[in-house]
Amino acid sequence: MKGTNLGEFEEIALLTILVLKDDAYGVSIKREINEQGKRNISRGALHTALSRLEEKGLLTSKQGQGNEDRGGRPKRYYEVSNKGLAALQEAKEVRDQLWSQVPAFRLQ
Amino acid sequence: MSNKSAHQPPRWADRFLEWYCRSEILEDLQGDLYEHFERNTISKGKRKAKQIYCLDVLKFFRPYTIRKFKIVNNITSFIMFKNYFKTSVRSIARNKLFSAINVIGLAVSMSIGLLMITFISEVTSFDRFHTDGDRVYRVNNKYQYQQEDPTNFATTSVAMDERIKENIPGIESQVLMTRGFGGDAKLGDKIIPISGLWASEGFTDVFSFEVLRGNPETMLSEPHSVVLTDETAEKIFGIADPMGQTFQLGEDIFTVTGVIRNPPFNSHFTFGALGSYITFMNKNGVGEKGERWKNAWNNMWMNYVYVKLEPNTRVEDVNQKLLALGETESEKYEHITITASLQPLYGIMAGPDLSNNIGNSIGGEIIWILGALTLVVLLSAGFNYTNLSIARSLRRSKEVGVRKVVGATKGQIFNQFITEATIISLISVVFAYLLFMLIKPQFLGLDPSIQRSLQLNITPILFLYFFGFAILVGILAGFFPALFLSKLQAVQALKNAGSTKLFSKVNMRKVLIVIQFTLSMAFIISASIAYTQFKYALGFDLGFKTENVLNVRLEGNDWQKVQTAFSSIPEITQISKSSMITSTGSTYAADMKYGGDSTELFYNDIDENYLELMGHELIAGVNFDKKTPDTDETEIILNEAALKRFNLGTPYEAIGKQVEVDNKDVTIIGVVKDFHYNKIEEGIESFGFRSNNQGFYNVNLKISSTDLPATMNKLENAWNELDPVHEFDSKFYNEQIQSAYSQYQIMGTIVGFLAVLTVSIAALGLLGMAVYTAETRMKEISIRKVLGATEGSLISLLTRGFMWLLLISAALAIPLTYLFFEQKILNDIENRASIGVLELFTGVIIIFGIGILTIGSQVRKAARANPAQTLRSE
Numbered sequence: 010m011k012g013t014n015l016g017e018f019e020e021i022a023l024l025t026i027l028v029l030k031d032d033a034y035g036v037s038i039k040r041e042i043n044e045q046g047k048r049n050i051s052r053g054a055l056h057t058a059l060s061r062l063e064e065k066g067l068l069t070s071k072q073g074q075g076n077e078d079r080g081g082r083p084k085r086y087y088e089v090s091n092k093g094l095a096a097l098q099e100a101k102e103v104r105d106q107l108w109s110q111v112p113a114f115r116l117q
Numbered sequence: 118m119s120n121k122s123a124h125q126p127p128r129w130a131d132r133f134l135e136w137y138c139r140s141e142i143l144e145d146l147q148g149d150l151y152e153h154f155e156r157n158t159i160s161k162g163k164r165k166a167k168q169i170y171c172l173d174v175l176k177f178f179r180p181y182t183i184r185k186f187k188i189v190n191n192i193t194s195f196i197m198f199k200n201y202f203k204t205s206v207r208s209i210a211r212n213k214l215f216s217a218i219n220v221i222g223l224a225v226s227m228s229i230g231l232l233m234i235t236f237i238s239e240v241t242s243f244d245r246f247h248t249d250g251d252r253v254y255r256v257n258n259k260y261q262y263q264q265e266d267p268t269n270f271a272t273t274s275v276a277m278d279e280r281i282k283e284n285i286p287g288i289e290s291q292v293l294m295t296r297g298f299g300g301d302a303k304l305g306d307k308i309i310p311i312s313g314l315w316a317s318e319g320f321t322d323v324f325s326f327e328v329l330r331g332n333p334e335t336m337l338s339e340p341h342s343v344v345l346t347d348e349t350a351e352k353i354f355g356i357a358d359p360m361g362q363t364f365q366l367g368e369d370i371f372t373v374t375g376v377i378r379n380p381p382f383n384s385h386f387t388f389g390a391l392g393s394y395i396t397f398m399n400k401n402g403v404g405e406k407g408e409r410w411k412n413a414w415n416n417m418w419m420n421y422v423y424v425k426l427e428p429n430t431r432v433e434d435v436n437q438k439l440l441a442l443g444e445t446e447s448e449k450y451e452h453i454t455i456t457a458s459l460q461p462l463y464g465i466m467a468g469p470d471l472s473n474n475i476g477n478s479i480g481g482e483i484i485w486i487l488g489a490l491t492l493v494v495l496l497s498a499g500f501n502y503t504n505l506s507i508a509r510s511l512r513r514s515k516e517v518g519v520r521k522v523v524g525a526t527k528g529q530i531f532n533q534f535i536t537e538a539t540i541i542s543l544i545s546v547v548f549a550y551l552l553f554m555l556i557k558p559q560f561l562g563l564d565p566s567i568q569r570s571l572q573l574n575i576t577p578i579l580f581l582y583f584f585g586f587a588i589l590v591g592i593l594a595g596f597f598p599a600l601f602l603s604k605l606q607a608v609q610a611l612k613n614a615g616s617t618k619l620f621s622k623v624n625m626r627k628v629l630i631v632i633q634f635t636l637s638m639a640f641i642i643s644a645s646i647a648y649t650q651f652k653y654a655l656g657f658d659l660g661f662k663t664e665n666v667l668n669v670r671l672e673g674n675d676w677q678k679v680q681t682a683f684s685s686i687p688e689i690t691q692i693s694k695s696s697m698i699t700s701t702g703s704t705y706a707a708d709m710k711y712g713g714d715s716t717e718l719f720y721n722d723i724d725e726n727y728l729e730l731m732g733h734e735l736i737a738g739v740n741f742d743k744k745t746p747d748t749d750e751t752e753i754i755l756n757e758a759a760l761k762r763f764n765l766g767t768p769y770e771a772i773g774k775q776v777e778v779d780n781k782d783v784t785i786i787g788v789v790k791d792f793h794y795n796k797i798e799e800g801i802e803s804f805g806f807r808s809n810n811q812g813f814y815n816v817n818l819k820i821s822s823t824d825l826p827a828t829m830n831k832l833e834n835a836w837n838e839l840d841p842v843h844e845f846d847s848k849f850y851n852e853q854i855q856s857a858y859s860q861y862q863i864m865g866t867i868v869g870f871l872a873v874l875t876v877s878i879a880a881l882g883l884l885g886m887a888v889y890t891a892e893t894r895m896k897e898i899s900i901r902k903v904l905g906a907t908e909g910s911l912i913s914l915l916t917r918g919f920m921w922l923l924l925i926s927a928a929l930a931i932p933l934t935y936l937f938f939e940q941k942i943l944n945d946i947e948n949r950a951s952i953g954v955l956e957l958f959t960g961v962i963i964i965f966g967i968g969i970l971t972i973g974s975q976v977r978k979a980a981r982a983n984p985a986q987t988l989r990s991e
Contacts, residue, residue, distance in 0.1 A: 034145075034149070035145065035146075035148075035149035036149050036152045036153055036156075051176060052149070052150075052153070052173050052176065052177070053173070053176040053177050053179060056146065056149075056177065056182075057179060057181065060142070060181060072144075072145070079147075079148035079149075079151045079152045082144050082145065082147050082148030082151060083144055083145065083148060084145065084148060084149075085145035085148075
């Protein structure tokens with residue numbers, strides 16, 4: 010099981026990509042995390058995480074079209090692979106299971 | 118693919134990113150950054166956005182983004198090198214004129230460069246043979262009289278040696294040396310003059326001169342011991358073993374206790390013999406007077422102290438202690454402050470020019486000046502290469518285009534052209550070496566002092582330096598052309614090779630030409646100013662007459678005998694004696710007091726005939742009487758400046774007043790008209806003629822002869838009869854003055870020589886440009902001619918551009934050189950020639966003449982060509 014364990018940041022990144030559907034590329038992912046997670050992440054950290062996820066096979070990416078804003082450079086769109094989906098699923102299950110066992114009064 | 122948005126992120130950050138980032142992720146990463154930048158520009162403003170962009174670029178510098186070392190690429194470069202080499206050689210061979218201009222220019226300037234390299238490497242190699250020489254320092258004194266500018270001396274006091282031993286820790290060994298050991302060594306009836314230093318026992322600990330015989334530890338510890346160099350030993354004893362032998366020196370008998378190999382050429386001081394210091398001490402340091410002498414902090418004119426620090430002693434600490442020591446000791450003296458500091462042994466030769474130096478030093482300043490001048494000449498030749506290469510790049514642009522299409526990178530093109538420049542400079546360095554061998558003896562012969570202290574030997578390591586130097590020159594000269602050509606866009610270069618748009622940035626060429634000619638003119642102007650000043654100094658009225666005066670060194674001979682011998686020669690009309698020769702740069706000074714005031718009094722000891730012989734004008738009072746050697750000094754003749762300094766009234770009022778000179782009361786018996794006793798750069802201050810009657814070193818002869826060589830012969834014969842040991846050392850006063858001003862002559866020669874070089878290099882460059890212009894505009898000229906342009910109008914059309922450049926150069930060179938000389942060089946000089954229009958404009962006229970000749974010859978050829986021939990071959 011080791012290796013498919015997701016880090017907190019990786020999980021957020023994968024989920025954000027799923028949320029963004031077809032428009033998941035560097036800038037949009039960062040903005041989404043900034044807005045939803047109310048935290049400012051560094052571009053470098055995000056890019057490192059994305060490329061690590063791709064190496065692990067949890068993400069796939071493809072080149073898109075460039076536009077003027079980007080000085081004519083193409084975007085790299087990310088998509089969560091099946092393996093990535095499975096990893097997310099597993100992470101959620103572990104959490105849900107734990108959540109369900111937490112006594113209600115502890116949370117008050 | 119060009120970026121159409123109004124805002125650009127900082128170029129350097131972008132380039133940096135492109136440089137380090139792996140190409141697979143570069144596009145996407147850069148895109149993200151651009152998009153973000155755009156957004157930030159709108160929300161946070163341009164400046165902030167740029168800052169963020171730079172920061173982001175730096176933050177992305179992570180292991181996974183960095184491109185891998187491209188070994189494949191390097192192999193390609195290596196393989197391609199052969200091709201570059203071949204193309205370069207072909208291109209050099211094809212353009213014979215341009216290659217020749219470049220090679221000649223570079224060779225000429227590089228020969229100066231080689232000279233400089235040899236010079237600097239020799240100067241910095243001085244004294245390196247001493248073991249642990251990096252820990253050896255000389256104690257230098259700084260002497261300040263009241264609030265005047267302090268003077269730095271290489272000498273220090275005998276007391277300093279003692280105080281350092283007592284007060285300053287961390288010193289491994291130290292040596293005290295004093296000038297003046299030597300004289301005529303007598304062995305039987307043989308007399309050999311020897312000269313050297315008094316040296317204390319520490320000599321062999323501090324220095325590592327090779328000891329051939331004797332025990333280094335003890336050879337200088339006994340009184341009346343002497344250590345000879347092998348050369349001196351041979352002179353005195355021939356082939357016999359000198360150890361333990363004795364000879365007489367003055368009143369003392371010395372025993373030889375050691376032999377040292379002659380100091381090597383690259384030692385900053387030299388000696389023929391060393392006398393044990395204790396001998397000197399026993400003679401001078403005893404009694405009340407001796408004690409005073411030993412402890413006098415201001416007795417600092419003859420002695421040198423060298424120390425070897427312990428390995429862990431810090432120089433700053435010792436310097437601090439020396440400063441404190443100097444301040445405490447100086448409190449005992451009313452008007453003077455004498456402090457000391459350490460000077461590293463290795464820095465002595467190339468160090469500052471100090472008074473009372475023990476040997477010759479070159480002086481760091483001179484090295485800097487020569488270095489700077491060399492650089493200027495080199496720059497000039499480098500500019501030639503750059504200019505001509507850029508001009509010709511029009512022809513090479515197709516080649517670059519093809520290479521780029523086939524797949525050459527910017528870097529490869531750059532390498533190719535750098536290679537080409539390096540090949541040119543390597544060819545040049547070979548010629549430069551030949552030239553260097555030619556100018557080396559000229560340089561050494563410039564001045565006797567240069568010859569004494571330099572040999573400019575070629576050592577193997579120098580060839581390595583020369584090679585490195587050639588490579589460096591090649592890279593620097595080829596840098597701009599290479600950059601320029603490697604930037605060409607393949608498409609443009611191929612499509613439209615002749616387009617002027619490609620070369621829109623060649624204004625740099627004009628700037629380079631202007632710099633070149635400004636420098637050339639500045640050189641010529643400087644040379645002519647130096648020459649004028651030299652002439653002026655020689656023709657200056659010193660206030661007395663030096664014509665036909667021959668000064669002869671007395672060499673310790675009995676005055677009476679000398680006088681008798683010379684008086685018998687009829688051509689000698691007058692004869693006198695003096696302690697020194699005035700107006701040649703050296704001065705004697707004494708302390709003069711009057712009415713509670715005191716100053717430095719420059720002086721000369723003379724006899725009763727001197728004033729008349731030299732034509733000094735007595736304004737008031739009388740000359741000295743004839744004195745016998747044992748008469749006390751009771752009289753003095755002062756100059757007008759001294760009267761003014763002490764408010765002694767008019768010359769007539771001053772006569773009879775008592776002043777104190779060197780603690781002796783003397784009466785003013787005469788006043789002499791002010792004259793230039795020092796070099797004319799200095800002003801006239803208090804000066805006095807004294808009649809101390811003891812320290813005479815010179816005989817002054819007034820000669821009236823129609824056959825000078827015969828008279829000189831007679832004099833020499835008379836001398837040789839009188840003193841067979843010493844050579845007849847005589848010089849005409851005018852010659853002595855001339856050599857005192859030789860600095861101007863040397864400066865004029867060097868600058869003049871460099872002027873010739875820079876001018877010829879610049880002219881070569883101009884020729885190249887003119888040839889090029891004429892060639893490229895041939896068609897235009899022909900069409901103009903067909904349409905009716907006259908030869909004259911064509912010439913003026915083609916020449917105009919260059920003439921403008923020359924005019925701008927002149928407009929820069931004249932005021933700059935003028936200001937430089939007015940403010941920096943001639944500023945401190947009391948009496949100097951004024952810089953005239955002639956000096957300023959000679960350079961400009963010469964340059965214009967040369968410029969018109971070079972350009973004109975080419976342009977005329979172009980303008981005269983038959984247009985039909987040029988236009989037919991389309």
